[in-house]
Amino acid sequence: MYETKGMVITMKLFLEIFITFFKIGCLAFGGGYAVIAILQKEVVELKQWVDNDELTDIMAISQTLPGIIFVNSATMIGYRKKGVSGALIATFASILPTFFLILLLTFVIWGFTDNIIVRKAFTGILLGVTALILNSVKKTWKTAVKQYSDIVLALMATALLLFTNVNVVYILLIMAGLGFAKNLYYIRVEGKGNEIH
Amino acid sequence: MKFIELFLVFLKIGAVSFGGGYAMIPFFETEMVSHNWVSLTDYVKVIAIAQVVPGPFAVDSSSYIGFKVAGILGALIATIALCIPSFTASVIITKFYAQFKTNKYVNALLMGVRPAVLGLLISAAYIIGIKPLYQVSNTLISWTMLKAIIVIGIGYYVLNQKKVKIGTFTFIVATAVVGIISF
Numbered sequence: 001m002y003e004t005k006g007m008v009i010t011m012k013l014f015l016e017i018f019i020t021f022f023k024i025g026c027l028a029f030g031g032g033y034a035v036i037a038i039l040q041k042e043v044v045e046l047k048q049w050v051d052n053d054e055l056t057d058i059m060a061i062s063q064t065l066p067g068i069i070f071v072n073s074a075t076m077i078g079y080r081k082k083g084v085s086g087a088l089i090a091t092f093a094s095i096l097p098t099f100f101l102i103l104l105l106t107f108v109i110w111g112f113t114d115n116i117i118v119r120k121a122f123t124g125i126l127l128g129v130t131a132l133i134l135n136s137v138k139k140t141w142k143t144a145v146k147q148y149s150d151i152v153l154a155l156m157a158t159a160l161l162l163f164t165n166v167n168v169v170y171i172l173l174i175m176a177g178l179g180f181a182k183n184l185y186y187i188r189v190e191g192k193g194n195e196i197h
Numbered sequence: 198m199k200f201i202e203l204f205l206v207f208l209k210i211g212a213v214s215f216g217g218g219y220a221m222i223p224f225f226e227t228e229m230v231s232h233n234w235v236s237l238t239d240y241v242k243v244i245a246i247a248q249v250v251p252g253p254f255a256v257d258s259s260s261y262i263g264f265k266v267a268g269i270l271g272a273l274i275a276t277i278a279l280c281i282p283s284f285t286a287s288v289i290i291t292k293f294y295a296q297f298k299t300n301k302y303v304n305a306l307l308m309g310v311r312p313a314v315l316g317l318l319i320s321a322a323y324i325i326g327i328k329p330l331y332q333v334s335n336t337l338i339s340w341t342m343l344k345a346i347i348v349i350g351i352g353y354y355v356l357n358q359k360k361v362k363i364g365t366f367t368f369i370v371a372t373a374v375v376g377i378i379s380f
Contacts, residue, residue: 025251025252026251027251028251028252028253029251029364029365029366034364034365057294061287061290061294062217062287063216063217064215064307065215065283065286065287065290066211066212066213066214066215066217066282066283066286067211067212067214067217067255067279067280067282067283067286068211068217068221068253068255068256068279068280068283069217069218069253070217070252070253071253071280071283071284071287072217072283072286072287075283075284075287075288075291076287076290076291079287079288079291079292080291084288087284087287087288088284091280091284094252095252095253095256095276095280097251097252098250098251098252098253098256098257098260099256099260099272099273099276101250101251101252102243102246102247102250102256102257102260102261103260103261103264103269103272105246105249105250106243106246106261109246110242113242117377120376120377120380121373121374121376121377122241122242122245122373122376123330123345123376123380124348124372124373124374124375124376124377124379124380125245125248125369125372125373125376126241126244126245126325126326126329127326127345127348127349127352127372127375127376128248128348128352128368128369128371128372128373128375129244129245129248129325129326129369129372130322130325130326130327130349130352131349131350131351131352131353131355131356131372132219132352132356132365132368133219133222133318133321133322133325133326134322134349134353135353135356135357136218136219136318137315137318137319137322138357140216140311140314140315140318141315143311144311144312144314144315145312145315146308150311150312151312153312153313153316154312154313154315154316154319155316156316157312157313157315157316157317158315158316158319158320160316161223161316161317161319161320162319162320162323167227168223168224168227168317169209169213169224169227171313171316172213172215172310172313172317173213175310175312175313175316176215176306176309176310176313177309178309179308179309179310179311179312179313180305180306180309180310181309182309183304183305183306183308183309184302184305187301187305
């Protein structure tokens with residue numbers, strides 16, 4: 001008797017997690033800061049699954065882990081609410097809308113992409129996206145550059161990516177290794193070195 | 198086997214793409230071009246379309262590339278593979294968060310990778326903004342390229358001015374109009 005009741009409650013919670021993250025997935029336009037605002041409204045204010053401080057922590061970690069930031073945060077919130085199965089449902093529900101919408105929309109629009117007007121519009125959009133990317137260069141710069149050596153590392157990575165044929169995975173691993181070694185060195189000498197801030 | 202190849206490639210991208218978001222573009226570009234899966238011309242179309250689709254654009258990329266290679270099952274496999282590393286890392290880190298937060302070696306690694314993420318973003322800007330135009334005209338010095346750089350500059354200025362707050366959606370629609378008028 002009690003077991004069935006417990007199961008009904010669990011199923012209800014799973015459904016709630018699914019619906020909430022499906023909704024977030026449908027609303028998550030614009031990425032980054034826009035998504036934080038949506039999570040704040042849905043998960044902090046409406047559902048109260050995590051508080052504001054926890055969400056700030058979650059977003060900070062999400063950005064440092066590899067992979068999709070949005071998936072990282074969905075996984076962490078789902079996990080806090082209902083363990084691994086909660087995390088699985090949250091992740092699955094949050095990417096479901098994107099998964100189907102892009103295939104559907106691509107299917108519908110593809111025939112028009114050779115049209116001259118659409119092509120010009122796409123060129124404009126891609127230049128807009130480039131401006132958005134430069135904007136995140138600016139934002140990332142603030143958190144990534146703590147010492148002058150960080151600028152050197154960033155420029156080295158850029159040069160390797162743009163001017164050599166070395167696979168991007170190796171470039172990332174090499175640069176991450178260098179950054180790690182550099183930070184270890186500063187931990188060891190305990191000096192602040194040539195710190196900018 | 199196509200499915201295994203898709204799975205392994207996207208698993209790899211998911212595991213190493215620190216920084217997320219636009220910083221993932223160089224990974225997708227390298228893999229799809231070297232495997233001959235999707236051309237850059239087609240991929241940038243998908244990125245343009247992805248601007249009006251909600252959710253992470255990495256999922257737009259994985260489902261489109263996966264679909265192109267092996268249909269709907271390919272889309273599913275690519276997307277799941279892409280999410281597995283994020284998912285696993287997120288679960289582990291939530292479990293051991295207290296230890297991770299104060300561990301100086303973890304912090305040294307997470308901070309150490311950030312300059313590389315900057316490099317990835319700058320190269321993403323090149324792949325999306327300049328490279329497609331370069332592939333058409335085969336020169337970096339042209340009237341079109343100058344116009345493109347001006348549009349990017351104005352876009353960047355608009356995003357960073359403080360007077361009017363502009364949503365991403367409005368911004369994208371405006372850039373489409375600018376594209377139709379000026380190209």
